[in-house]
Amino acid sequence: MRFPLEVVDAVRAVWPEEKPLIVRVSAVDGSRDGITLEDTVALARELAARGIDAVDVSEGGIGGGWEHPIGYGYQVPYAATLRAEAGIPTMAVGLIVDARQAEAVVAGGAADLVAVAREAQDDPNFAVHAVRELTAGYDAYPVQAGPRLASRDRLLDGLGPWTGPGPVQVREPAPVPSAG
Numbered sequence: 001m002r003f004p005l006e007v008v009d010a011v012r013a014v015w016p017e018e019k020p021l022i023v024r025v026s027a028v029d030g031s032r033d034g035i036t037l038e039d040t041v042a043l044a045r046e047l048a049a050r051g052i053d054a055v056d057v058s059e060g061g062i063g064g065g066w067e068h069p070i071g072y073g074y075q076v077p078y079a080a081t082l083r084a085e086a087g088i089p090t091m092a093v094g095l096i097v098d099a100r101q102a103e104a105v106v107a108g109g110a111a112d113l114v115a116v117a118r119e120a121q122d123d124p125n126f127a128v129h130a131v132r133e134l135t136a137g138y139d140a141y142p143v144q145a146g147p148r149l150a151s152r153d154r155l156l157d158g159l160g161p162w163t164g165p166g167p168v169q170v171r172e173p174a175p176v177p178s179a180g
Ligand SMILES: Cc1cc2nc3c(=O)[nH]c(=O)nc-3n(C[C@H](O)[C@H](O)[C@H](O)COP(=O)(O)O)c2cc1C
Pocket: 024, 058, 093, 094, 095, 096, 115, 116, 117, 118, 119
């Protein structure tokens, strides 16, 4: 681990203290012959001692073939182990695709942060949508959008879903009561 630690020392020396410095690690190699989780715990302890703010916990894809579990949140257990055993904040990544899933990662103590890659390519507003889903609020939107989307959603709730096939599906206004 000499090389990554030399890089960390060089970056730490010039990176402002008040800004986060996060190191991405491959917690295990793609092959079981390579880096193990125990190796990465040792690295993470060194990183913590050097003032690194968090480790972003991935795993290696190069090796003798994919020999590790794959599925939703498949790398979260590595983040949890590093957090518990090296005493360093962690960022979990890998098939985290749902706001409630991301919340469960943090609430369950596996990680302090969640990173989203491909899901954010599919929905660049993922984080904003997650706040809306988890809080039923629109505060994460820019001020010019949030209140308008909130009132539009109330309108859409009243209208129900568009059912087609025609593009126009309107509700007639209530008749105006006649005077007298
Ligand atoms: C376009 C793209 C580029 C990526 N580049 C890197 C990279 O340079 N270094 C790295 O460690 N991971 C890289 N990744 C991996 C992601 O950071 C992430 O760990 C991985 O896609 C799993 O998370 P996801 O399921 O949210 O996509 C990249 C992923 C994508 C989709």
